[in-house]
Amino acid sequence: MADEHTNDIFTEAGFSKFQLFYVEAMMNDSSFPCLNRVRPLFERMSLDEFITLTEKVINVDDYDLSQQFFYFLILFRDMKNIQEYMNSERFTIGILERFIIFTFVYCNLHDNTAENIMDEVLFFISRERLFELTLKSKYIQNDKLLLFVILSRFDVPLLDKYFLQVRNVTELINYFLKLPEDVLRGVISRNYHLFKYILLLMSESESTQQVSAEFFEKYKKDINLFSRLNDMIRKYRETTDYEKERSLPFNSRDMSRISLIVSMVKEMSDPVKAVEYFDGEHIFIDEMEKKIVLSAVTDPMMKNIFSKYDSNHGK
Structure with a gap:
């Protein structure tokens, strides 16, 4: 029995239909071209169909x-199938790079920062794919700010893997030292492991030893803060039974534990970034817990919601 495709965009006729949608959109000068007709095509698309369509679009050289x-x-x-397909090895790094370039150009026109673009638009790109991009994409290698934002998404094993393969470490450190203060502090708050890695490389590099001494002095408070927070996170993990807590509804969980998270978040100057930082450290049991902690540190009406548990933190 011949294979049947879930929608005809896989065929030449289907591809022509996609082109027709595009032409119609341009003629109508619409910012949302035929979405009601295009969306179902993407929703029902299989991986084979998606890759075939992608290749046709790229190869037509339009x-x-x-x-x-x-x-x-x-x-x-936000479509799960599209996220999966774009993280597939069949969606080549070259095409993924072109998509990221388009995304940054488009989003920059709307005054989005590199951090916002990675967090809100490209959030679904897997760490493994991002790692490939850091090594193979000339665009990302040349855009050091974007590179640091991507590196801030890496866990320790992936950072180890990256720095073992990167060649010009001195150039990377020198660029890091020239980052604007708010951007540099953003890198620190997003991934303290990356920051510690850079500090270690700075201390080992003869060309940056003098600069690193000045850097340490300038960012001493930030370094001490995140060092303390990481100690708190380590102790938190040692005393938290994740499996037990995950099996319980929110109201039955250990509120002293959640109160401790709130206290840790309050240690940081930007509570929203702090919550994202702790989310990256896998501190929260689930999304609900994350949202409640965020509300506790940003909503004045909820600021004392866990206050009665504060005295238990040292126990």
Whole structure:
């Protein structure tokens, strides 16, 4: 029995239909071209169909068409199947790089920061794919700010793997030292492990030893703060039974534990970034817990919600 495809965009006729949607959109000068007709195509698309469509769009060598296709991918980034397909090895690094370039150009026109773009638009790109990009994408290698934002998404094993393969460490450190203070502190708050790695490399590099002494002095408070927070996180993990807590509904969980998280978040100057930092450290049991902690540190009406448990932190 011949294979049947779930939708005809896989075929030449289907690809022509996609082109027709695009032409119609341009003629109508619409910012949301035919979404009601295009969305179902992407929702029902199989991996084979997605890769075939992607290759057709790229190979037809039509700049405007490829940009429109990437625009659709941004619009439909919350679709689980599209996330899975774009993290597939069959969606090549070259095409992924082109998509990221388009995303940054498009989002920068709307005054989005590199951090916001990675967190809100490209959040679904897996660490493994990001790692490939740091080594193979010339665009990312040359855009050091974007590179640092991506590195801030890495855990310790992936950071080890990256720094074992990167060649010009001195250039990377020198760029890091030239980052604006708010950006540099953002890197520190997003991933203290990355920051510690850079500090270690700075201390080992003869060319940056003098600068590193000044750097240590300038950011002493930040270094001490995150050092203390990481000690708190380590102790928190040692005393938390994740499996037990995860099996319980929120109201039955250890409120002293959640109160401790709130206290740790309050140690940081930016509570929203702090919550994201702790989320990256896998501190929260689930999304609900994360949202409640965020409310406790940002909503004045909820600031004392865990106050009665504060005295238990040292126990």
